Amino acid sequence: xxxxxxxxxxxxxxxxxxxxxxxxxxxxxxxxxxxxxxxxxxxxxxxxxxxxxxxxxxxxxxxxxxxxxxxxxxxxxxxxxxxxxxxxxxxxxxxxxxxxxxxxxxxxxxxxxxxxxxxxxxxxxxxxxxxxxxxxxxxxxxxxxxxxxxxxxxxxxxxxxxxxxxxxxxxxxxxxxxxxxxxxxxxxxxxxxxxxxxxxxx
Amino acid sequence: xxxxxxxxxxxxxxxxxxxxxxxxxxxxxxxxxxxxxxxxxxxxxxxxxxxxxxxxxxxxxxxxxxxxxxxxxxxxxxxxxxxxxxxxxxxxxxxxxxxxxxxxxxxxxxxxxxxxxxxxxxxxxxxxxxxxxxxxxxxxxxxxxxxxxxxxxxxxxxxxxxxxxxxxxxxxxxxxxxxxxxxxxxxxxxxxxxxxxxxxxxxxxxxxxxxxxxxxxxxxxxxxxxxxxxxxxxxxxxxxxxxxxxxxxxxxxxxxxxxxxxxxxxxxxxxxxxxxxxxxxxxxxxxxxxxxxxxxxxxxxxxxxxxxxxxxxxxxxxxxxxxxxxxxxxxxxxxxxxxxxxxxxxxxxxxxxxxxxxxxxxxxxxxxxxxxxxxxxxxxxxxxxxxxxxxxxxxxxxxxxxxxxxxxxxxxxxxxxxxxxxxxxxxxxxxxxxxxxxxxxxxxxxxxxxxxxxxxxxxxxxxxxxxxxxxxxxxxxxxxxxxxxxxxxxxxxxxxxxxxxxxxxxxxxxxxxxxxxxxxxxxxxxxxxxxxxxxxxxxxxxxxxxxxxxxxxxxxxxxxxxxxxxxxxxxxxxxxxxxxxxxxxxxxxxxxxxxxxxxxxxxxxxxxxxxxxxxxxxxxxxxxxxxxxx
Numbered sequence: 001x002x003x004x005x006x007x008x009x010x011x012x013x014x015x016x017x018x019x020x021x022x023x024x025x026x027x028x029x030x031x032x033x034x035x036x037x038x039x040x041x042x043x044x045x046x047x048x049x050x051x052x053x054x055x056x057x058x059x060x061x062x063x064x065x066x067x068x069x070x071x072x073x074x075x076x077x078x079x080x081x082x083x084x085x086x087x088x089x090x091x092x093x094x095x096x097x098x099x100x101x102x103x104x105x106x107x108x109x110x111x112x113x114x115x116x117x118x119x120x121x122x123x124x125x126x127x128x129x130x131x132x133x134x135x136x137x138x139x140x141x142x143x144x145x146x147x148x149x150x151x152x153x154x155x156x157x158x159x160x161x162x163x164x165x166x167x168x169x170x171x172x173x174x175x176x177x178x179x180x181x182x183x184x185x186x187x188x189x190x191x192x193x194x195x196x197x198x199x200x201x202x
Numbered sequence: 203x204x205x206x207x208x209x210x211x212x213x214x215x216x217x218x219x220x221x222x223x224x225x226x227x228x229x230x231x232x233x234x235x236x237x238x239x240x241x242x243x244x245x246x247x248x249x250x251x252x253x254x255x256x257x258x259x260x261x262x263x264x265x266x267x268x269x270x271x272x273x274x275x276x277x278x279x280x281x282x283x284x285x286x287x288x289x290x291x292x293x294x295x296x297x298x299x300x301x302x303x304x305x306x307x308x309x310x311x312x313x314x315x316x317x318x319x320x321x322x323x324x325x326x327x328x329x330x331x332x333x334x335x336x337x338x339x340x341x342x343x344x345x346x347x348x349x350x351x352x353x354x355x356x357x358x359x360x361x362x363x364x365x366x367x368x369x370x371x372x373x374x375x376x377x378x379x380x381x382x383x384x385x386x387x388x389x390x391x392x393x394x395x396x397x398x399x400x401x402x403x404x405x406x407x408x409x410x411x412x413x414x415x416x417x418x419x420x421x422x423x424x425x426x427x428x429x430x431x432x433x434x435x436x437x438x439x440x441x442x443x444x445x446x447x448x449x450x451x452x453x454x455x456x457x458x459x460x461x462x463x464x465x466x467x468x469x470x471x472x473x474x475x476x477x478x479x480x481x482x483x484x485x486x487x488x489x490x491x492x493x494x495x496x497x498x499x500x501x502x503x504x505x506x507x508x509x510x511x512x513x514x515x516x517x518x519x520x521x522x523x524x525x526x527x528x529x530x531x532x533x534x535x536x537x538x539x540x541x542x543x544x545x546x547x548x549x550x551x552x553x554x555x556x557x558x559x560x561x562x563x564x565x566x567x568x569x570x571x572x573x574x575x576x577x578x579x580x581x582x583x584x585x586x587x588x589x590x591x592x593x594x595x596x597x598x599x600x601x602x603x604x605x606x607x608x609x610x611x612x613x614x615x616x617x618x619x620x621x622x623x624x625x626x627x628x629x630x631x632x633x634x635x636x637x638x639x640x641x642x643x644x645x646x647x648x649x650x651x652x653x654x655x656x657x658x659x660x661x662x663x664x665x666x667x668x669x670x671x672x673x674x675x676x677x678x679x680x681x682x683x684x685x686x687x688x689x690x691x692x693x694x695x696x697x698x699x700x701x702x703x704x705x706x707x708x709x710x711x712x713x714x715x716x717x718x719x720x721x722x723x724x725x726x727x728x729x730x731x732x733x734x735x736x737x738x739x740x741x742x743x744x745x746x747x748x749x750x751x752x753x754x755x756x757x758x759x760x761x762x763x764x765x766x767x768x769x770x771x772x773x774x775x776x777x778x779x780x781x782x783x784x785x786x787x788x789x790x791x792x793x794x795x796x797x798x799x800x801x802x803x804x805x806x807x808x809x810x811x812x813x814x815x816x817x818x819x820x821x822x823x824x825x826x827x828x829x830x831x832x
Binding site: 013014015017019022023026027029030031033034036037038041044045048049050051125126128129131132133136140154 | 377385416420431
């Protein structure tokens with residue numbers, strides 16, 4: 001993608017928007033249906049399981065709130081990374097890209113820890129309906145975050161070699177669009193999976 | 203990559219060869235990709251047709267044993283999957299590729315490499331879906347694969363694994379391709395090509411692409427959930443754990459009904475191009491056709507439960523979906539009346555593309571009307587799972603979608619091969635298929651009304667179904683003969699077909715403004731568009747009585763893209779690349795490994811892991827290869 005930028009011989013687009021930006025928005029629209037179907041399945045089966053563990057038995061909402069906060073803060077650092085490259089600040093770009101990737105990794109670490117605890121408490125993909133729907137929904141979100149971290153780290157390595165020029169800020173913007181989308185999806189998941197259970201936890 | 207391109211590793215250099223097999227592997231040219239889609243789709247179409255003829259042979263006489271019951275189940279399942287996912291859909295995509303960039307005056311699609319990736323992933327997905335024929339059985343549970351009947355407990359064979367991974371792979375290809383066409387149509391239109399000047403085929407491609415990017419993720423989730431149940435012991439469709447068997451039906455048909463319009467909208471677009479050309483009149487009610495298409499696209503999302511009237515969703519749900527289903531017949535009817543009005547008073551030429559387009563209208567009306575009958579739940583209760591439904595769906599899918607696609611093949615193939623197809627063979631093809639189609643599928647209405655269920659392996663003579671089953675089978679043989687004529691026509695035209703001029707049909711849209719076959723860069727100069735029917739208006743003006751009058755050649759002030767004498771040197775074209783193939787190969791290996799996992803165990807996981815590595819290698823090579831050779 002870096003290569004495509006170097007050749008600005010491309011004809012002007014009809015709308016004036018870059019192809020890649022439209023592509024990313026269209027892809028995110030498609031991804032909404034992906035997560036929408038997973039969330040719909042989760043909600044359909046919520047409270048329908050015949051055996052435990054139930055959500056209220058395993059959830060540690062304060063812990064997950066902290067990891068959700070970490071992920072949301074990574075959107076801030078993502079914006080700072082884009083702002084840095086737009087004003088040609090290579091050092092800022094490197095710092096904020098790395099910070100975003102690290103925050104994403106902390107979130108993934110939290111998810112790994114949470115999964116481990118849940119499995120230890122008897123909740124697995126096979127244990128009941130809640131296990132199947134919970135691990136599939138949050139697992140695919142985690143997969144999206146993982147892909148995001150890989151993209152961010154790729155740009156970080158490129159930035160270390162000064163391979164991300166200010167003219168290529170669109171690349172960072174696209175990575176950011178994806179990253180913010182993944183964060184927004186987590187806001188929905190955190191609400192419909194975790195927060196709605198808060199009254200049931202004693 | 204301005205800095206240090208001299209230090210690029212060898213594998214990152216762009217390939218330069220345009221000839222031989224390798225030239226096709228590394229191509230990113232939308233015309234070549236379109237041809238590959240088309241050829242692959244025709245091969246799968248013949249395979250699906252062979253399956254159909256085998257099914258009909260088994261049903262020709264009561265108590266027949268031409269194939270075993272298990273093979274029969276696999277045949278009707280694979281016939282549906284092959285025709286839908288490997289013949290009609292990719293044939294539509296072949297036309298998206300071949301026609302859309304030319305109609306909007308572009309040199310290629312917005313993402314040429316992504317386009318190549320879509321094709322290769324489609325090819326590997328098609329092979330994967332059919333791999334069960336060799337590796338331990340194909341899926342035999344029906345193309346709808348209703349869970350829990352398709353979970354490990356009830357479908358222990360390996361066929362469903364190929365179904366799951368095959369469809370997941372094909373879905374990836376469809377979404378990638380559709381995203382590409384959405385961006386292409388929004389962003390690569392020639393100057394002056396406003397949305398309401400776009401040719402109808404391009405419009406229908408646009409709407410179909412939106413349906414694809416929204417419907418495919420839903421089936422993807424359904425497939426993942428079923429896959430987790432089968433492979434990992436999850437409980438999505440396990441009734442013993444509280445799982446709901448209706449969930450699969452909802453997810454499947456939420457995808458499945460938009461899918462119906464994914465199949466038919468491209469054919470509607472093709473017919474909307476062909477009818478005006480061969481009646482020498484502009485399309486009647488262009489905005490109505492466009493907005494009907496949009497309305498169908500939106501309403502397509504609101505009718506899925508009419509596939510589930512007999513499930514017992516309750517009177518409110520059934521009534522709601524009955525109303526939406528009847529409503530969606532309205533825009534379809536609007537289109538049909540506009541097509542008929544286009545013909546009215548026109549100078550109709552009965553060339554082969556026109557015959558297929560007229561056949562499309564006639565047969566689609568029959569299929570549409572029988573469809574309206576089972577929009578009503580009480581009537582549907584009688585028709586559900588009978589041959590009446592088989593008759594209906596073949597009138598809209600064969601009589602509709604496939605007739606539309608054939609008219610497109612006869613219309614546009616000369617543009618890309620540079621050779622005309624034989625008119626007389628074309629007419630033989632049309633009449634054989636038209637007669638065979640009606641012989642084969644019209645009797646199924648009566649068989650269904652007489653209670654013959656779908657998907658039965660055989661039947662007893664006392665049921666009184668013998669005669670019409672015999673007629674239907676003979677009809678299918680007539681279709682098969684027609685298809686042999688078609689294949690012969692194509693092969694013959696490549697050898698000794700008449701050389702095709704740039705504009706053999708006196709066409710109306712921009713693809714006819716350039717030579718046949720088009721040069722690799724399509725347009726020497728990007729045309730400027732002043733009206734709908736952009737090319738027609740370069741050729742004709744209107745006299746005082748409203749009749750078309752030819753403009754003398756060269757007198758047009760419009761740019762026809764032919765003023766420049768050079769050979770198109772200096773036109774910047776996207777560089778060829780082998781990374782789309784590599785990336786698709788990675789995806790294909792992942793799919794194959796996971797599909798074989800239950801059968802061969804850890805080796806499957808190893809194959810999948812290798813596939814993931816190849817995918818990463820392909821994706822990174824893709825991102826870092828330079829824009830041009832050198």
